[in-house]
Amino acid sequence: MFRFTATPFIARTLCRLAGIACVGLVVASSGAQAGSRIMSTGGVSAIEGAAGGGLSPWAVLSSTASDEELGATAFASRAWLDDYRLTVGGASLNVYDQVELSYARQRVELQTLGGELEQDIFGAKVRLFGDVLYHPLGIWSAGVLHKRLVDGATPTALGADHTEGTDAYLSASKLLFAAAAGRNVMLNATLRNTEANQGGLLGFGGDQGGREWVAEASVGVFLTPHWIVGTEYRQKPDNLSVGREEDWQSLYSAYFFSKHVSLTAAWLDLGDIAGLASQRGSYLSLQAAF
Amino acid sequence: MNQIPTRTYRTLARRALQAAALITILASVGGCAHTAPSTTLYERLGGENGIESIVERFLYRVADDPELVGFFANTNIDHLAGSLANQFCAVSNGPCRYEGPPMERAHQNMGITDAHFNQLVEHLDAALREENIALGARNEFLGRLAPMHADVMRYQ
Ligand code: HEM
Ligand code: HEM
Numbered sequence: 377m378f379r380f381t382a383t384p385f386i387a388r389t390l391c392r393l394a395g396i397a398c399v400g401l402v403v404a405s406s407g408a409q410a411g412s413r414i415m416s417t418g419g420v421s422a423i424e425g426a427a428g429g430g431l432s433p434w435a436v437l438s439s440t441a442s443d444e445e446l447g448a449t450a451f452a453s454r455a456w457l458d459d460y461r462l463t464v465g466g467a468s469l470n471v472y473d474q475v476e477l478s479y480a481r482q483r484v485e486l487q488t489l490g491g492e493l494e495q496d497i498f499g500a501k502v503r504l505f506g507d508v509l510y511h512p513l514g515i516w517s518a519g520v521l522h523k524r525l526v527d528g529a530t531p532t533a534l535g536a537d538h539t540e541g542t543d544a545y546l547s548a549s550k551l552l553f554a555a556a557a558g559r560n561v562m563l564n565a566t567l568r569n570t571e572a573n574q575g576g577l578l579g580f581g582g583d584q585g586g587r588e589w590v591a592e593a594s595v596g597v598f599l600t601p602h603w604i605v606g607t608e609y610r611q612k613p614d615n616l617s618v619g620r621e622e623d624w625q626s627l628y629s630a631y632f633f634s635k636h637v638s639l640t641a642a643w644l645d646l647g648d649i650a651g652l653a654s655q656r657g658s659y660l661s662l663q664a665a666f
Numbered sequence: 667m668n669q670i671p672t673r674t675y676r677t678l679a680r681r682a683l684q685a686a687a688l689i690t691i692l693a694s695v696g697g698c699a700h701t702a703p704s705t706t707l708y709e710r711l712g713g714e715n716g717i718e719s720i721v722e723r724f725l726y727r728v729a730d731d732p733e734l735v736g737f738f739a740n741t742n743i744d745h746l747a748g749s750l751a752n753q754f755c756a757v758s759n760g761p762c763r764y765e766g767p768p769m770e771r772a773h774q775n776m777g778i779t780d781a782h783f784n785q786l787v788e789h790l791d792a793a794l795r796e797e798n799i800a801l802g803a804r805n806e807f808l809g810r811l812a813p814m815h816a817d818v819m820r821y822q
Pocket of ligand 2: 734741745750767786811814
């Protein structure tokens with residue numbers, strides 16, 4: 377019952393945040409000045425909107441805004457899997473490299489059987505301490521991702537307990553200078569507390585379980601200051617008996633044309649999804665940052 | 667009833683294995699950081715002449731940057747150039763000893779922000795590129811200076 381009384385308030389607050397992010401984007405892009413942080417230290421946009429790799433949020437904050445700057449990003453991503461197509465669009469705002477607010481809209485279309493699922497993801501990330509380049513322990517951040525299904529009928533029918541949920545995560549990122557054949561290596565580890573089934577697109581919780589901690593990690597090598605290749609791994613909960621849920625992994629390549637534009641391509645292995653076996657495919661993501 | 671614990675167990679076991687594998691990968695990547703190259707970094711930066719050229723290019727770039735040049739308004743540039751060259755030489759295992767003040771004292775109360783710091787790093791990296799220093803040497807050199815951030819920023 378709590379859920380019903382709290383919902384309008386949360387919705388209003390989050391929509392306001394998204395509004396702020398949107399205004400920030402317009403303001404920042406009209407200036408069209410890059411932040412002063414070193415190129416690529418904002419990562420790219422993960423599918424849930426936060427700055428990160430493709431599958432997992434990282435501790436770095438989006439764009440290249442530094443301690444006295446505002447930054448913003450906008451992105452569009454698409455994954456082509458065997459039976460599904462995932463489309464994501466979103467934006468983020470970085471305030472003084474301390475707080476990141478993000479929004480993403482995900483849509484997954486079931487290619488073979490028809491039908492689609494959509495969710496909104498409102499994110500906030502706070503930098504706890506450190507710096508990805510300059511601090512020996514890297515940068516540490518904590519964040520939340522609040523997810524709301526647009527239409528929860530299908531996930532509920534499949535056994536999900538809720539149609540909205542919130543992930544909380546703690547993340548650490550560190551660049552190791554000249555760590556592999558003179559190349560810089562990016563490390564990231566994230567611990568996430570979640571009850572989201574398939575990231576939330578199949579609802580939250582279920583007959584097999586609820587909230588749990590999962591680990592995510594990635595390693596990438598900057599072949600040049602513009603080009604990073606690497607791999608990500610993301611553990612997943614497994615809450616629905618109708619279809620086994622498996623961990624996600626990717627091999628990615630991200631190219632930073634400048635501080636403003638990056639293009640990420642990846643090969644994904646998302647395992648079984650909702651009873652359809654072994655979903656693999658490709659991923660493209662374009663990000664603009666200001 | 668029986669099914670759930672078994673499944674949970676298996677999940678836990680799988681989790682533990684994966685976590686162990688990830689930690690191993692991360693740790694082994696970290697370990698590579700200490701493989702010694704055959705020549706010193708000092709040589710790869712071009713020795714004494716190379717470092718002098720780097721410092722000169724670097725300072726010219728800083729002098730051209732309206733947001734940074736003000737910090738050096740009361741600085742004896744010749745002294746700064748000499749001291750920087752000495753520090754770069756020492757940091758890269760060259761035959762020098764840095765004899766200037768510690769970083770926190772050299773920069774105290776200047777009002778330096780992270781934005782200034784990043785800008786300065788970009789000028790240094792650009793100077794290294796203009797001197798055709800190889801990517802590996804550039805990364806290693808910047809990696810040795812990066813931890814000084816804490817000292818430079820201590821009393822801002
Ligand atoms: C051979 C090289 C250089 C020459 C010929 C040179 C020349 C000059 C001249 C003529 C001025 C006076 C400009 C004016 O008052 O309108 C000036 C000011 C200045 N230069 Fe240089 N400069 C050189 C290198 C540098 C370097 C390497 C730096 C710092 C990294 C530097 C920092 C400054 C600063 C801080 C001022 C004062 C600006 C002010 O007081 O508002 N200069 N320089
Ligand atoms: C890792 C980064 C840095 C290193 C390794 C470094 C190194 C040095 C060194 C060796 C000196 C000479 C000290 C002496 O012999 O008196 C110096 C002086 C100076 N540095 Fe830095 N520095 C760094 C960052 C910065 C930043 C970010 C700024 C400001 C934008 C800055 C501004 C200055 C100024 C203005 C001086 C001259 C102080 C004076 O006139 O006595 N430095 N720095």
